[in-house]
Amino acid sequence: MTETIELSIDSKLEFVDLVASVTxxxxxxxxxxxxxxxxxxxxxxxxxxxxxxxxNRNSADKQVEVRFVTEQEALTVYVRDRGEGFDPSQLPDPxxxxxxxxxxxxGIFYMRTFMDxxxxxxxxxxxxxxxxxxxxxxx
Amino acid sequence: MTETIELSIDSKLEFVDLVASVTxxxxxxxxxxxxxxxxxxxxxxxxxxxxxxxxNRNSADKQVEVRFVTEQEALTVYVRDRGEGFDPSQLPDPxxxxxxxxxxxxGIFYMRTFMDxxxxxxxxxxxxxxxxxxxxxxx
Amino acid sequence: MASLSIKDRQAGDVTILDLSGKITxxxxxxxxxxxxxxxxxxxxxxxxxxxxxxxxVDSSGIGELVSSYTTxxxxxxxxxxxxxxxxxxxxxxITKLVTVFETHDNEETAIASFK
Amino acid sequence: MASLSIKDRQAGDVTILDLSGKITxxxxxxxxxxxxxxxxxxxxxxxxxxxxxxxxVDSSGIGELVSSYTTxxxxxxxxxxxxxxxxxxxxxxITKLVTVFETHDNEETAIASFK
Ligand SMILES: Nc1ncnc2c1ncn2[C@@H]1O[C@H](COP(=O)(O)OP(=O)(O)O)[C@@H](O)[C@H]1O
Ligand SMILES: Nc1ncnc2c1ncn2[C@@H]1O[C@H](COP(=O)(O)OP(=O)(O)O)[C@@H](O)[C@H]1O
Numbered sequence: 001m002t003e004t005i006e007l008s009i010d011s012k013l014e015f016v017d018l019v020a021s022v023t024x025x026x027x028x029x030x031x032x033x034x035x036x037x038x039x040x041x042x043x044x045x046x047x048x049x050x051x052x053x054x055x056n057r058n059s060a061d062k063q064v065e066v067r068f069v070t071e072q073e074a075l076t077v078y079v080r081d082r083g084e085g086f087d088p089s090q091l092p093d094p095x096x097x098x099x100x101x102x103x104x105x106x107g108i109f110y111m112r113t114f115m116d117x118x119x120x121x122x123x124x125x126x127x128x129x130x131x132x133x134x135x136x137x138x139x
Numbered sequence: 140m141t142e143t144i145e146l147s148i149d150s151k152l153e154f155v156d157l158v159a160s161v162t163x164x165x166x167x168x169x170x171x172x173x174x175x176x177x178x179x180x181x182x183x184x185x186x187x188x189x190x191x192x193x194x195n196r197n198s199a200d201k202q203v204e205v206r207f208v209t210e211q212e213a214l215t216v217y218v219r220d221r222g223e224g225f226d227p228s229q230l231p232d233p234x235x236x237x238x239x240x241x242x243x244x245x246g247i248f249y250m251r252t253f254m255d256x257x258x259x260x261x262x263x264x265x266x267x268x269x270x271x272x273x274x275x276x277x278x
Numbered sequence: 279m280a281s282l283s284i285k286d287r288q289a290g291d292v293t294i295l296d297l298s299g300k301i302t303x304x305x306x307x308x309x310x311x312x313x314x315x316x317x318x319x320x321x322x323x324x325x326x327x328x329x330x331x332x333x334x335v336d337s338s339g340i341g342e343l344v345s346s347y348t349t350x351x352x353x354x355x356x357x358x359x360x361x362x363x364x365x366x367x368x369x370x371x372i373t374k375l376v377t378v379f380e381t382h383d384n385e386e387t388a389i390a391s392f393k
Numbered sequence: 394m395a396s397l398s399i400k401d402r403q404a405g406d407v408t409i410l411d412l413s414g415k416i417t418x419x420x421x422x423x424x425x426x427x428x429x430x431x432x433x434x435x436x437x438x439x440x441x442x443x444x445x446x447x448x449x450v451d452s453s454g455i456g457e458l459v460s461s462y463t464t465x466x467x468x469x470x471x472x473x474x475x476x477x478x479x480x481x482x483x484x485x486x487i488t489k490l491v492t493v494f495e496t497h498d499n500e501e502t503a504i505a506s507f508k
Pocket of ligand 1: 055083086105106109128
């Protein structure tokens with residue numbers, strides 16, 4: 001059965017903890033183990049930070065929408081901003097020796113490392129969306 | 140400055156704790172004292188329970204929307220369901236001796252006791268809404 | 279995340295139910311109802327609910343306390359409350375249920391009161 | 394709800410910054426940056442960041458560790474890490490920053506390593 005939780009915040013960093021607390025409740029409810037739960041929290045955090053800073057360029061009046069879709073075996077989180085989007089295939093690799101001392105550019109790398117699927121797209125009604133999916137480990 | 144947080148859940152009791160965790164984050168952020176914070180949490184809980192059970196009659200596919208609007212001096216929480224609404228002026232008084240042993244009928248009484256303003260209305264786009272407002276104590 | 283845990287113990291013919299957690303709509307209320315029913319079915323009719331570790335009681339939970347009280351009375355028993363927290367005291371006061379429930383802060387006095 | 398608290402103490406000419414909390418975008422990162430800058434301005438160039446009580450480091454926080462490292466190096470100093478948690482170790486590994494940072498699990502060894 002699919003369940004959906006939606007959360008919408010103003011584009012302010014101070015609301016990011018609120019998204020984290022919902023993420024925590026959702027992963028606890030789905031019984032992800034503690035490690036997975038904390039990496040999922042971090043990936044969602046990075047997506048929300050990007051939506052606020054890059055997508056909405058910190059315009060507090062623009063909202064960031066976070067949608068959690070829970071299924072038996074997987075959690076999918078959609079983070080939508082009101083920006084133009086960007087080309088995620090053109091990102092430099094933050095682990096290459098040239099970029100290692102770069103103070104930024106690790107957010108999407110974090111997401112890709114911690115989640116099973118990361119897909120950026122343009123929302124049909126405007127704004128850009130990143131979809132983050134994490135499967136439950138088969139035990 | 141006004142800030143808005145919106146949360147939308149399926150009509151299932153298991154999501155009620157999630158609303159509580161957001162309510163807690165919001166009241167903490169607004170620096171309500173511990174007592175007020177816990178009564179606000181309870182009032183919002185009652186509103187969400189009513190939206191799920193009375194408004195949406197536990198149809199999991201109907202959503203409950205909770206909107207937190209924070210201002211310097213007050214928190215307003217709107218809880219919207221997809222039901223028909225009801226006449227809140229016709230409710231029996233749960234504290235009258237006739238009703239004292241009634242196992243239900245205290246939810247709205249809780250809300251009215253703990254919040255400064257409680258107003259039920261019909262949403263222009265359908266469903267019913269309760270608005271709960273709590274002012275910060277002047278210190 | 280069980281919302282309410284209930285342990286029962288016996289002090290003479292008084293049954294003390296130590297509640298811990300939340301008495302709220304759904305699981306918590308149901309657990310309380312079933313525990314009280316089980317006691318009554320066992321012929322235990324002097325019931326003392328220890329609320330010292332109850333953190334949260336919503337309007338359904340208060341309703342369930344009322345139902346437990348009525349059911350116990352209807353079965354010829356008595357139900358009293360022990361160790362209400364500040365929050366529960368406030369709730370019983372505003373709902374005027376202080377006039378319904380006999381409440382105690384001391385376990386021995388509470389037990390003796392059933393005699 | 395300050396996200397990061399930083400205390401500094403001296404062991405010979407090595408400055409240990411005990412960090413506690415979260416190194417994340419905004420406040421946490423800014424506090425770290427300012428603390429390191431303050432040390433360098435004071436002529437303290439051997440800096441050991443104690444991360445034992447750091448619960449959370451986002452990509453900006455990792456970036457801030459890198460900046461602190463670079464700034465310290467550019468000022469003729471050295472910055473090393475002490476007591477990385479399992480989580481921070483994982484993050485440094487996946488970002489390949491393990492190859493950049495000198496990390497220690499033992500404070501005395503860490504201090505001695507600056508000599
Ligand atoms: N939601 C977004 N909208 C527009 N651009 C984005 C978004 N997310 C990421 N980007 C772009 O991708 C780049 C890399 O993002 P990221 O890996 O998170 O690193 P950082 O945010 O540190 O730059 C950003 O600098 C930005 O140009
Ligand atoms: N969101 C709602 N939609 C429709 N009816 C409602 C709603 N909220 C409350 N009601 C009506 O008001 C009554 C009183 O509600 P309340 O005081 O919360 O007590 P209880 O829920 O225990 O009945 C309910 O029984 C119901 O008939």
